[in-house]
Amino acid sequence: MAHYNRAPIAEAVIDLQLGFEEQPTVTHLAKYAASLRDSFPQSQRINTFALAFAASNAGEISSNTASETLGVRLTSSKGDRILQLRRQGLSYSHMQPYSEWESFAEEMRPILENFVLEFKATSVNRLAVRYINRIVVPQGVELDTYLNLSPRLIGDVSADLQGYFMQLVLPQKDLGVEYTAIVNSGLEAAPDPKAMAVLLDIDVFCTKQLAMDSAAVWDVLYQLRERKNKIFEAAITDEVRRMIE
Template sequence: SEQHIGFWFRSEDKLRTFQATMDGFSFNRLAPYESWEEFSSDAKNLWKIYKEICQPVHVTRTAVRYINQINIPIKDLTDLKDYLRTVPEVSPDLTQPGLQTFFMQLQIPQQDLDCMLIINEALTQPTTPEVVTVIFDLDLFRQKIWNSDDEDIWSFLEELRYRKNEVFEASITDKTRELID
């Protein structure tokens, strides 16, 4: 027999998702994005409901994750470094031109916040034949035991959001900024 371990909800407009299990809470917003204030307000409201129903005692992981899809016009692309500041380096002794696909993961401790930054970067299926699509995924998290009523969780998530913004800006070039503005 199958055991039911949680619920997954999606808003009517299909832009927000919420997962609830007895030991997990996850809230997501899909593009087009709204302000952090709206997002965190929705998350806090859902967290309040979740706490009433599931009555968690502790929170063991707090995180923000942003999965960005960057579409680079093929006609403008000569080097990925023109768009991203951290890219895989291919040996010049490999004589075949071009890079068909890649997946790269970096794990960088953020000692001042006592957390971990994971950067996933990958080429993925393009959205149209005229572009190269890069996934730029930032996951900032802390494994720590918090009391589930601790309001400091929300200020810490805010700190993670600020760090995510710093990392994103440090990772892209002006050419990428032109694409996303």
């Protein structure tokens, strides 16, 4: 893949779900996060909330809420890196401005190695590489000029497009039955009212279980990254290439 000097990458993510001798506790995760304060001074809990409703025989509706802390979200002082430490694994995000995969992966490598040692990870259960792109185009243009995947308007119902969202789930059978790509595309708010921000979110993942072998893990991650590049190139047109070269 060609290197683009103005790549439209808003966020790049490497995500790993791991198996452990004993699943990490939130307390242990928080203590470990505190040891990383020099690199990631901002910290907050990752919580999930659930709301359930039930109807009694008398027709009265009651509700119950439950919350669970899944881990800790850490942010660098510049806000350009985000590290999520979870009971199931970890993810590392490279925010704008994006540099390159090689340096991003090398940043992640010691983070992963230290996490594995600290929490005694024994296996990798899921690996993912996700790139969220925002491509800014003039308001009212034909999206087919920029993307090879875009919504088709229905006859003469309306010529104006104010918003859309579409998702493609694409098994990557040539890589193996464990490989899948999910491509999301849609419109987002743009800073300029005369422009549109087109979302192109590419998430490629593998559910093959691997032993906690660093070389094997990185071989798969590089494979996922290459497939992400192939999908990106297939999704954009030469017009976008000229914009970001």
